[in-house]
Amino acid sequence: MLKLENISKTYNHRHEPLTVFDRISYEMLDGDFISIVGPSGSGKSTLLLMLGGMMSPSSGKVVIDGESIYDLPPNQRAEFRRQKIGFVFQTFNLVPYLSALENVQMPLFLAGLSEIEQKERATSVLERLGLGARLAHKPSELSVGQQQRVALARMLANDPTVVLADEPTGSLDPETSAQVMDFFEEINQEGRTVVIVTHDPSVARRAGKMLRLGDCKAPYDEQAPVWASVV
Amino acid sequence: MRLRKLVWKELFERKNQVVTGLLAILLGVTVIVAMRNITFYSEKAVAQELDALGANILVLPKSVTLQNYYSADIQGQEFPEEYVSRLANSNIQGVDNLSPKLAIPVQIDDRKFTLTGILPKSEFQAKSLWQGAGIFSRPTGCGTVANIPGLTPKDPKETLVRKRVIDTLNENEILVGADVAGALGVKANDNLSLLGKSFSVAAVLPQTGTVDDSRIFAHLHTVQQLSGKGKVLSVIEIVGCCDQISKGLVSKINHLLPETKVVTIGQIVDTQIKTNQMMSSLSLVFIAIIVLVGGAGIANYMYANVRERRREIGTLIALGAGSGFVLRMFLYKAILLGLVGGISGYLLGTLLALLLGPRIAGIAVLPMPTLIIWALMISVIIAVSASYFPARSAARLDPCTTLQEI
Structure with missing residues (x-):
């Protein structure tokens, strides 16, 4: 279970406080497939990073499987990310000087697996994504769709229970985009919680739940919450 | 994947930058080795010439x-x-x-x-x-x-x-x-x-x-x-x-x-002592300048490298890398640069001393194998200490900022 408890997030922007979230709470169940939508600057990516243990809230708690992740020291939080969370980025963020296989090996290496284990597991995940023939290719030698599949393989390598994707189809053509969404559905059916940030309504609709973020700069108002959930 | 492999791959990916970074330390060590080598034999020759005075x-x-x-x-x-x-x-x-x-x-x-x-x-x-x-x-x-x-x-x-x-x-x-x-x-x-x-x-x-x-x-x-x-x-x-x-x-x-x-024979002895002291002091001054220049060159290269790799560092942190891993990654690279710079600097410096010794100082110079230990120590210490602050800044990078810059 993934819980946001009374979360607030305030930035300092040119010496002026800028409130993105103000005392919000929400609960995601294991196996949920949730899309987060909203206008630019509404805090979609901020929310995703907070869920991933990469950005601490100004107040409140993020609880994953009963563990308040921001109460953990930084190194234990990194360990937590390695074990439970898989990230997918819009621009894939593959390491340019590593091959597809080595990119997928990275989270396994960080988790302390031996080189042989890393190679076996990375090869198997890449084969699952249809990239068995592209193991030695560097990102620059792959198409955009293939690069995103390498990024998906890297996310899946550590067998995460929570998958967080920031605009995963933002750089893809409609056909590849559909394939990527099929993959997210597939891993969701395996029991993983999937949270996707997207601008694309067709992508958002494929999720079981949709969270719409409003104008977060507006003051908190019980009657008109900036935070809504739609099933 | 291993740390060594990761660092080597990154080094080879940015060969031109590495050469620039390495050049600072390589030239520094080359000059130190050449100077020390020539100075050593020059001191011997001066001593012998002074000795010949009686x-x-x-x-x-x-x-x-x-x-x-x-x-x-x-x-x-x-x-x-x-x-x-x-x-x-x-x-x-x-x-x-x-x-x-x-x-x-x-x-x-x-x-x-x-x-x-x-x-x-x-x-x-x-x-x-x-x-x-x-x-x-x-x-x-x-x-x-x-x-x-x-x-x-x-x-x-x-x-x-x-x-x-x-x-x-x-x-x-x-x-x-x-x-x-x-x-x-x-x-x-x-x-x-x-x-x-x-x-x-x-x-x-x-x-x-x-x-x-x-x-x-x-x-x-x-x-x-x-x-x-x-x-x-x-x-x-x-x-x-x-x-x-x-x-x-x-x-x-x-x-x-x-x-x-x-x-x-005050004059003879004084000259002998003063010449040796002058050579030692001059070497120290040069070494200090070279250490500063070489260190600044390496630090500059490392800061540029950290800036360029912000997204990669952010991604690694998102994948579960801790700050200790990021620090180790950059310091390991500094050690490699130090070792390569030290060995090549020793070879180049020795060659320079062999070629220039007879021309500049008019003395025959022989290779000094003990200098390789000094060369390695100096270059690794310069590289690691100059890289420490850039490496620490990389380890302290806010992954959110780096990822949101994309």
Whole structure:
């Protein structure tokens, strides 16, 4: 279970406080497939990073499987990310000087697996994504769709229970985009919680739940919450 | 995947930048190694050249005045030869060569010369009292007499000019100064009569430009016999190791032989000490500058590398890398750069020293394998310390900022 408890997030922007979230709470169940939508600057990516243990809230708690992740020291939080969370980025963020296989090996290496284990597991995940023939290719030698599949393989390598994707189809053509969404559905059916940030309504609709973020700069108002959930 | 592989792959990905970063440390180490190498052999050569100027310590009778170093021994005053035994059997460190002498005036064909009695080194070894004890039981040449290729004297007899001692001299042999030989028209193997005794000319000494050119050297005991003064000396010339002179060699000799006057050839010794000190100081100044410049170059490269890899660092952190891993990744790279820079800097520096040593300093230079340890230590320390702050800034990067920059 993934819980946001009374979360607030305030930035300092040119010496002026800028409130993105103000005392919000929400609960995601294991196996949920949730899309987060909203206008630019509404805090979609901020929310995703907070869920991933990469950005601490100004107040409140993020609880994953009963563990308040921001109460953990930084190194234990990194360990937590390695074990439970898989990230997918819009621009894939593959390491340019590593091959597809080595990119997928990275989270396994960080988790302390031996080189042989890393190679076996990375090869198997890449084969699952249809990239068995592209193991030695560097990102620059792959198409955009293939690069995103390498990024998906890297996310899946550590067998995460929570998958967080920031605009995963933002750089893809409609056909590849559909394939990527099929993959997210597939891993969701395996029991993983999937949270996707997207601008694309067709992508958002494929999720079981949709969270719409409003104008977060507006003051908190019980009657008109900036935070809504739609099933 | 392993840390080493990750770092190597990144290095090869950005070869041009690595070369630029490496260049700072490589050039630094090259200059340090070349300088140290040339300085080492230059110090040896300077020491040898200064040594060739002659003895740098004189033991004279107490009442002698010191107007001229070269004629200080011809003032007609003497002290017992036994002082040589005292000196030779002492534990004083830093006496490279020891030459007891007795000088007496002689006249040949209305010309006045100085007949100087010298004791060949073989005599020291022959005396059982002096064997296995005292100064000659220790290795000679504590820094002033280096064996440098191309600078070794050819004729053993000529060592008298250079080292103030010769190995052997028979009792009926003489060595003739260049001016004496010219004036009398004598050459090697000629016979010459002095104070009623016939001598064979063993060698004519090369021109020195000193009063030695108008001297005739014979065996000390022969001269003592001819002078009728018994076992006395007018001077003991000592080639002292300049390092030991600065550590109080003169006062030690003075303490051992209180009835004598012990003086240094101040100018020679001072020059020797000052030259060595200047070379050491200059090396240190250069090393300090090079360390700063090399360190700044590496730090600059590392900061640029961290800036360029912000997204990659953010991604690694998102994948579960801790700050310790990021720090290790950059410091490991610094160590690799240091090792590569150190080894290549040593090779290049040695090559430079071999090529430039003879041209610039006019000395033959040989490779110094011990310098590789210094080269590696200096380059790794520079690389790691210059990279520490960039590496720490990478480890402290906020992954959110780096990922949101995309």
